[in-house]
Amino acid sequence: MKLILRYLKRYKLLVLLNFISVFGFALTELGIPTVISMMVDDGVMQQDKVYLLRMGGLIAVMSVVGVLGTILLGYCCARISTAVTCDIRNDLFEKVQTLSHQEMNQMGVSSLITRTSNDALQIMNFLNVILRTAMLTPVMIVVSFALVIMSSVKLSLIIAATVPFIILGVVVVAKVSGPVSEKQQTALDGLNRIFKENLTGLRVIRAFNNHRRETERFGQQNRQFAAQSRKLFTLMTSMEPLFFLLMNIAALAIYFTASFMIDQRLLQVGKLIAFMEYLFHAMFSMMLFCTVFMMYPRANISAKRIEAVMNMEPGIKNADAAQTETSDKIEKITFDHVAFCYPDGEEAVLKDISFTARAGETVAIIGSTGSGKSTLIQLIPRFYDVTEGRVLINDTDVRQMDVRRLREKIGFVSQKANLFSGTIEENIRFGREDASEEEMIRAAKIAQAYDFIMEKPGQFQERIVEGAGNLSGGQKQRLSIARALIRQPQIYIYDDSFSALDLKTDARLRKALKQEITDAIVIIVAQRVSTILDADRIIVLDEGRVAGMGRHEELLRECPLYYEIAASQLSEEELQHVR
Numbered sequence: 242m243k244l245i246l247r248y249l250k251r252y253k254l255l256v257l258l259n260f261i262s263v264f265g266f267a268l269t270e271l272g273i274p275t276v277i278s279m280m281v282d283d284g285v286m287q288q289d290k291v292y293l294l295r296m297g298g299l300i301a302v303m304s305v306v307g308v309l310g311t312i313l314l315g316y317c318c319a320r321i322s323t324a325v326t327c328d329i330r331n332d333l334f335e336k337v338q339t340l341s342h343q344e345m346n347q348m349g350v351s352s353l354i355t356r357t358s359n360d361a362l363q364i365m366n367f368l369n370v371i372l373r374t375a376m377l378t379p380v381m382i383v384v385s386f387a388l389v390i391m392s393s394v395k396l397s398l399i400i401a402a403t404v405p406f407i408i409l410g411v412v413v414v415a416k417v418s419g420p421v422s423e424k425q426q427t428a429l430d431g432l433n434r435i436f437k438e439n440l441t442g443l444r445v446i447r448a449f450n451n452h453r454r455e456t457e458r459f460g461q462q463n464r465q466f467a468a469q470s471r472k473l474f475t476l477m478t479s480m481e482p483l484f485f486l487l488m489n490i491a492a493l494a495i496y497f498t499a500s501f502m503i504d505q506r507l508l509q510v511g512k513l514i515a516f517m518e519y520l521f522h523a524m525f526s527m528m529l530f531c532t533v534f535m536m537y538p539r540a541n542i543s544a545k546r547i548e549a550v551m552n553m554e555p556g557i558k559n560a561d562a563a564q565t566e567t568s569d570k571i572e573k574i575t576f577d578h579v580a581f582c583y584p585d586g587e588e589a590v591l592k593d594i595s596f597t598a599r600a601g602e603t604v605a606i607i608g609s610t611g612s613g614k615s616t617l618i619q620l621i622p623r624f625y626d627v628t629e630g631r632v633l634i635n636d637t638d639v640r641q642m643d644v645r646r647l648r649e650k651i652g653f654v655s656q657k658a659n660l661f662s663g664t665i666e667e668n669i670r671f672g673r674e675d676a677s678e679e680e681m682i683r684a685a686k687i688a689q690a691y692d693f694i695m696e697k698p699g700q701f702q703e704r705i706v707e708g709a710g711n712l713s714g715g716q717k718q719r720l721s722i723a724r725a726l727i728r729q730p731q732i733y734i735y736d737d738s739f740s741a742l743d744l745k746t747d748a749r750l751r752k753a754l755k756q757e758i759t760d761a762i763v764i765i766v767a768q769r770v771s772t773i774l775d776a777d778r779i780i781v782l783d784e785g786r787v788a789g790m791g792r793h794e795e796l797l798r799e800c801p802l803y804y805e806i807a808a809s810q811l812s813e814e815e816l817q818h819v820r
């Protein structure tokens with residue numbers, strides 16, 4: 242619960258106001274029965290009308306104060322609980338932005354979503370209850386039990402007998418509900434994961450006619466979640482009837498004893514009314530307090546799940562002496578005997594990779610699937626850090642550079658064209674918000690996106706739906722290329738970014754890129770040999786090792802693996818031309 246306290250500290254004034262309104266409320270709630278008891282014993286019994294009127298006025302004032310206190314209490318609870326949850330969500334979101342791919346994989350995207358949504362909601366509900374009742378109930382319990390005892394010590398003994406049973410019940414429920422709550426949240430993670438996978442893979446599921454299987458998978462997980470929820474709710478609600486049973490038995494015993502006491506003039510009727518009123522408040526407050534107590538394990542689990550994310554150390558962060566000032570002009574990128582192994586992998590995915598890419602050059606990387614092409618380029622923007630060797634920009638190790646500054650210099654076009662819901666313009670400007678209209682149009686034109694954008698009814702204002710479902714694969718790729726181009730970076734990295742383009746568009750795009758980007762370093766991962774024919778250097782990767790390096794013609798002659806790839810894609814004539 243340290244998490245909640247840490248965030249509550251930000252709203253000290255409101256918490257204080259909350260506390261004051263709680264006291265105001267308690268004072269009036271418990272004051273009114275006292276005044277009623279006085280009215281009955283000293284006013285009604287003595288037929289003193291003036292006294293009755295005075296006391297009636299006092300009750301009216303106390304009621305107004307009580308109502309105002311309750312409204313203020315409600316306001317404070319709502320303000321604090323929503324503000325704290327909002328802060329927690331914002332901080333979680335910000336934290337997730339700093340996590341590297343490794344931590345994201347470790348935690349799981351669905352679990353991160355559940356933690357930000359459902360776990361934060363649990364904290365909000367708990368806070369709402371705690372601010373409303375946890376502050377109020379201890380005050381009410383102590384004061385009203387004191388008044389109960391003061392009203393009649395004998396009758397209080399009957400109540401004392403029920404207290405151990407109540408405490409025992411609450412402790413048992415709290416102990417059992419903690420682990421159940423954890424299982425419930427984990428089941429919800431799983432439910433979200435299946436739902437997310439199904440929505441993103443809807444077409445595949447339909448194409449393979451697998452919706453029954455998926456529905457069954459979802460149903461199974463849903464049943465698991467429902468079972469845990471049922472257990473939890475049953476546990477939480479089981480306390481209430483038991484509590485009322487105890488209360489009713491106690492009330493019977495009290496009335497029975499009180500009738501004897503009144504008979505023997507040991508107790509007045511007014512005192513009995515007040516006693517029952519105090520008792521009602523004491524028991525009701527106790528029940529509310531028990532609810533808070535029972536809610537605690539659930540909120541505690543959620544707080545722990547949130548804290549686990551907050552306390553995660555980002556794998557990629559700035560070195561202590563990170564260079565915030567990188568030289569403006571990037572002359573070269575050097576891979577110096579680089580090896581890389583994924584944190585959860587057993588074997589190195591890249592082994593002893595060395596090459597240099599200079600400004601104005603295009604370096605292409607080709608190789609069979611799984612040979613390590615995408616992994617290699619992800620080491621440049623530090624999505625991962627090398628396991629051995631160094632990646633240098635000019636002569637500085639990227640690990641010594643400020644991550645933000647480093648990434649500012651890079652235009653990265655990922656293998657999967659990720660676009661965001663919003664307009665086409667917003668998506669292109671994602672690369673650089675302050676770009677001019679001309680720069681945006683220029684980027685769209687080089688990326689060969691301009692024509693299809695102009696054909697859309699909304700043109701640059703055309704809306705892209707979630708997951709860019711209203712665009713073709715090639716259109717998505719071209720927009721993500723435009724997004725990188727508008728940035729005008731010094732390093733371009735294309736991770737198989739032309740694969741969805743037809744050969745004609747691919748050729749036009751490469752021609753435009755060559756004309757417009759003359760001074761930057763361009764690194765292209767490609768599957769198609771035709772995409773990289775003109776590259777200044779082609780690196781052929783085979784199981785994480787460099788199997789060949791050179792221009793297209795040289796490699797055809799000297800690298801059997803490259804020849805094999807080219808032979809599978811080019812015509813006999815194109816191959817003979819080189820030989």
Ligand SMILES: Nc1ncnc2c1ncn2[C@@H]1O[C@H](COP(=O)(O)OP(=O)(O)OP(=O)(O)O)[C@@H](O)[C@H]1O
Pocket residue numbers: 346583585586590608609610611612613614615616617
């Ligand atoms: N996050 C990851 N964790 C563990 N292993 C990974 C991870 N990503 C990729 N790999 C493994 O690393 C190897 C290289 O993958 P990589 O994606 O770099 O290959 P690639 O050459 O780009 O393949 P493709 O052409 O199919 O995109 C593969 O064996 C893959 O299984």
